Amino acid sequence: MAAVQAVQGVPPSLSAKVTGSFAYLTIRDRLPTILTKVIDTIHRNKNSFFEEYGEEGISSEKQAISLLSKLRNELQTDKPLLLLTDGLQDAESWNQYLQRQQRLLGDQYTVSWFNSPWLYVECYMYRKIQEALVLNPPISNFDVYKEGKTQSFFESQQAVITLCTYLADIHKNMEKLSKNQLFEFFTKLLQVSLWGNKCDLSISAGKENSQKTSPIDSLNSLQPFILVDDSNMVWSALSSSQRLEESGKNAAERVDIVLDNAGFELVTDLVLADFLVSSGLVRQVHFHGKCFPWFVSDVTAGDFQWTIWQTMAANHRWMSKSGAQWQRYLKEGVWCYHDHPFWTQPHEFCDMAADAPDLYATLQEADLVVFKGDLNYRKLTGDRDWDHTVDFSTALRGFRPAPLCSLRTLKANVQVGLQPGQGEKLTSLDPNWMTSGKYAIIQLYSPKSE
Numbered sequence: 001m002a003a004v005q006a007v008q009g010v011p012p013s014l015s016a017k018v019t020g021s022f023a024y025l026t027i028r029d030r031l032p033t034i035l036t037k038v039i040d041t042i043h044r045n046k047n048s049f050f051e052e053y054g055e056e057g058i059s060s061e062k063q064a065i066s067l068l069s070k071l072r073n074e075l076q077t078d079k080p081l082l083l084l085t086d087g088l089q090d091a092e093s094w095n096q097y098l099q100r101q102q103r104l105l106g107d108q109y110t111v112s113w114f115n116s117p118w119l120y121v122e123c124y125m126y127r128k129i130q131e132a133l134v135l136n137p138p139i140s141n142f143d144v145y146k147e148g149k150t151q152s153f154f155e156s157q158q159a160v161i162t163l164c165t166y167l168a169d170i171h172k173n174m175e176k177l178s179k180n181q182l183f184e185f186f187t188k189l190l191q192v193s194l195w196g197n198k199c200d201l202s203i204s205a206g207k208e209n210s211q212k213t214s215p216i217d218s219l220n221s222l223q224p225f226i227l228v229d230d231s232n233m234v235w236s237a238l239s240s241s242q243r244l245e246e247s248g249k250n251a252a253e254r255v256d257i258v259l260d261n262a263g264f265e266l267v268t269d270l271v272l273a274d275f276l277v278s279s280g281l282v283r284q285v286h287f288h289g290k291c292f293p294w295f296v297s298d299v300t301a302g303d304f305q306w307t308i309w310q311t312m313a314a315n316h317r318w319m320s321k322s323g324a325q326w327q328r329y330l331k332e333g334v335w336c337y338h339d340h341p342f343w344t345q346p347h348e349f350c351d352m353a354a355d356a357p358d359l360y361a362t363l364q365e366a367d368l369v370v371f372k373g374d375l376n377y378r379k380l381t382g383d384r385d386w387d388h389t390v391d392f393s394t395a396l397r398g399f400r401p402a403p404l405c406s407l408r409t410l411k412a413n414v415q416v417g418l419q420p421g422q423g424e425k426l427t428s429l430d431p432n433w434m435t436s437g438k439y440a441i442i443q444l445y446s447p448k449s450e
């Protein structure tokens with residue numbers, strides 16, 4: 001089977017076929033844990049379903065739980081993956097993808113949890129959770145991860161206050177800041193957004209994972225854990241795309257941020273986006289979230305709006321001012337929010353131009369696309385077993401809608417663009433460096449750097 005995927009020098013997909021691998025341990029241990037938590041959450045909300053929907057709410061709860069228990073059993077006993085039956089807009093695309101995987105596998109094997117690409121089966125699990133809810137109205141719109149995402153926001157309040165106060169200080173002096181000072185603040189807020197990615201509820205299998213330390217004061221001590229730091233080139237990618245504005249100011253037209261986790265990480269992304277437009281560096285920011293609850297803590301439209309409303313409503317001066325400003329940016333179209341179905345499909349991003357040409361064309365309008373988090377990095381590089389010294393541009397395999405930058409804490413064993421010997425040194429220093437979430441990268445691809 002490996003031979004099939006090694007064609008044209010592209011290494012095989014990470015998979016649980018490799019016993020003991022991180023993919024294997026994730027599918028054997030972490031995914032069943034996450035599924036169990038989802039089942040428990042639905043069960044715990046039984047009474048509120050009854051209050052809201054009467055007997056129908058009870059039968060939907062029971063039906064959803066039985067579908068999810070069946071899914072967990074299929075996962076744990078490595079059964080074949082099944083076609084989606086909920087008739088959602090993306091169901092056909094998912095079912096075609098299953099057939100594509102079956103063709104790759106040949107007719108000797110049936111696509112199952114432990115013999116298929118990790119990226120595919122993990123995304124498939126989250127889509128099957130959505131199916132279990134969609135098939136059981138009236139609880140179809142229940143967000144099984146909402147409790148964890150809101151807890152992450154509330155438990156990180158002190159860090160949010162620190163960040164909004166820091167942003168307010170920058171606003172106070174914005175007009176007087178030199179280009180150099182702008183660069184200093186840019187790199188700091190880029191790193192704050194980078195480390196915000198530690199707060200992810202998938203790697204913690206739903207366990208509380210909020211920001212307890214100061215996001216600003218901790219930057220110096222975290223600096224040595226950034227394995228690739230292209231901050232300077234990210235800054236130049238922005239500066240070089242600037243056009244002279246009527247106001248006489250230079251600004252890039254647009255930065256797109258492909259979001260990852262709700263809670264504290266989303267606040268770090270909103271603060272970065274605020275700095276980009278309020279400094280005049282950029283005219284517009286487009287955010288890309290998920291169109292249904294995904295990977296436990298990923299941002300949905302509901303989470304995006306809820307976070308801004310919560311910040312607005314905070315009884316802290318700089319938080320509420322920030323939230324009000326963010327709501328105005330949305331209203332004025334300075335900020336735009338999108339949630340294309342492609343982000344909640346299993347595709348490697350090199351497939352985007354073919355499978356979602358409308359989204360690819362949208363990203364081509366950006367001067368820079370920032371991809372947050374680990375799952376996005378896995379999709380940028382196809383979740384393949386690359387050598388660490390392979391160039392980032394090689395691993396992208398033609399995915400280049402615009403200059404793009406990954407801000408990612410390492411939580412899966414795929415990493416490219418390292419120096420010769422750097423991976424080996426890290427392995428001897430810390431065998432779990434690729435999956436612990438302790439290390440991170442700020443990695444740029446720009447056509448100009450080719």
Ligand SMILES: O=P(O)(O)OC[C@@]1(O)O[C@H](CO)[C@@H](O)[C@@H]1O
Pocket residue numbers: 026030122197200201202203204260261295372373374375376378409411412
């Ligand atoms: O994309 P994120 O939120 O940074 O991380 C997603 C993640 O937690 O889920 C997968 C493991 O289940 C890995 O890709 C990664 O560890």
Ligand SMILES: [Mn+2]
Pocket residue numbers: 200202260261295297298373375
């Ligand atoms: Mn995530």
